[in-house]
Amino acid sequence: MANIKQVAKEAGVSVATVSRVLNGQSTVKSKTRIKVEEAIKKLNYEPSMLGRNLRNSESRLLLVLIPKISNPFYLEIIKGIESTAIGKSYNILLCETDSNPERENIYFDLVRKKMADGIISMDPAVDMEALTKLAKRHAIIQCSEYAENSLIPYVTIDSEEAAYRAVKHLIKIGHTKIALINSDEKYLYARQRKMGYLKALKEHGITVNDDYIYHTQQLGFEYGQQAMKKILNLKDRPTAIFAVSDLLAIGALKEINANGLHVPNDIAIVGFDKIDFSNMTHPTLTTIAQPMYKMGKIAAEMLINKIQGKEVESVILDHELVIRESTSG
């Protein structure tokens, strides 16, 4: 395969001139430019990113860390990241961490070894200590998930407020016995969403029933199903469920259906995330919509700015309650 030297020779110019043409510099006489372009065409030349990247000391690759690629919540965010990245000549490396520090470290290594220029972390289980350390020498942004008091910039929504609105909606339509299917409270978003839940109950004078609060180890249908199984076994069964993720809500819904109960008449459900599938369940799921595409877009812009050495500020985006069949007969 041809290299820049051969093109230069073919065009009868120096490699510097070829490089200038490649990079669209205006200091090249158009006659020379044409000669070079013809040589490029003739030799079927494609500039190698390997040489360019070494010279520029960059890889033009962005790492995106997610815990589970199977969680559809991340899909739109990733799209937002990618389209922004591509627009600025970056590509993204999608990394599933499985919330496993070892796998995480493999990906961190990619940055340390200059194989990637920066990281967008969406893993709530990320090793914050390691991440913070890495952030001293490398560009890192947190997206959706973040750590309080962290110096790493983030883009997210107000989870507490969103949960508060979701639960308030359930109260407004007449429910007082409202269960919470939460994920592990070691995650900030889980704590925040619980706060919102408690705030709504308190505001309406509803006593908190500890039997109504469940935690799952992971986000996934099965976990929602399991939690719902226990809830259905309660003597004093709740009439509404707030799940902190659509996946959990869908699992819960599945279990309710399987027991011959009716949603929303017997039990109403609210989820969180507005994944595509939440509109395919029977009944469709009331849920909280996050501006996922926008979030991804902003995260990518923040990261690229950071890579370029600019100052970057954290951002909190709006959310929206989407009322569908699972809370309205």
Next chain:
Amino acid sequence: MANIKQVAKEAGVSVATVSRVLNGQSTVKSKTRIKVEEAIKKLNYEPSMLGRNLRNSESRLLLVLIPKISNPFYLEIIKGIESTAIGKSYNILLCETDSNPERENIYFDLVRKKMADGIISMDPAVDMEALTKLAKRHAIIQCSEYAENSLIPYVTIDSEEAAYRAVKHLIKIGHTKIALINSDEKYLYARQRKMGYLKALKEHGITVNDDYIYHTQQLGFEYGQQAMKKILNLKDRPTAIFAVSDLLAIGALKEINANGLHVPNDIAIVGFDKIDFSNMTHPTLTTIAQPMYKMGKIAAEMLINKIQGKEVESVILDHELVIRESTSG
């Protein structure tokens, strides 16, 4: 950040020796090795892939082309690819083509520009002409989707046989009025699955009813829903549906449920792919399971072999009919 030269100086050896230690060559005296390792630790040195990649003329990046990242069918395949790739010190670049030749071309460029060492294509809509041309100079493997008579190696299942079995199952449980929700027949797998459908009907002396055959533009819930809407409007309604993708089947199921009909009593459904969701629907979905993880694993192995200049042979894997509630009262 430290480079190899500084490490060499610190350790009092040459860069060649440092490189040898880095690459685990056994020709280094252990005393020297220790000196070098200490220097590496002291300077917090991380070898740069940029230099190494240029020198080795490789990027150690594999491109994986999929049409839609939102189709869960690809998830397990991707996992299979990635774990195999990581095991051999490759990373993967997941590329959503949207079946758009322009986006495709952006990704092809990555290979041309040596930013990636090879491609696993899973896009049925890929521009085969462009792909074949690219395959002359670069390593390419087709996974799941492939072109007949193409010289590019592939790993896949026997789609016709799988469809045949699915439809035969419906016939065996008593159905004769069986509709087909197919995707666009410009795709090979769509033609093959239709062949299987026809073969099963023919074998049992069932006349083909053209009103029972539908094509969708894309794979997605909505398209299955739309097709089902039309089917439900038929005067002589079928009693069973074979959809060539779980996504279509789930959309169809949604529409049937929404019309107050019962699956499988009123209408039975078989899908294809055994995506996770197919076990979360109400009722759960009978479907064809493909060995997705294995398929991904093999594709990655084939590609890496190809990159290393080895000969590679196409592979056809087994599938399995998974009978669940949507075809058994």
Next chain:
DNA sequence: TTGAAAGCGCTAACAA
């Protein structure tokens, strides 16, 4: 407007 030359960080051939 163009060219010569240095150098990004690494590996490997060759020599010692």
Next chain:
DNA sequence: TTGTTAGCGCTTTCAA
């Protein structure tokens, strides 16, 4: 067992 050195393909400084 180790060192010297060329060179992978590119960009950019400096000089002309």
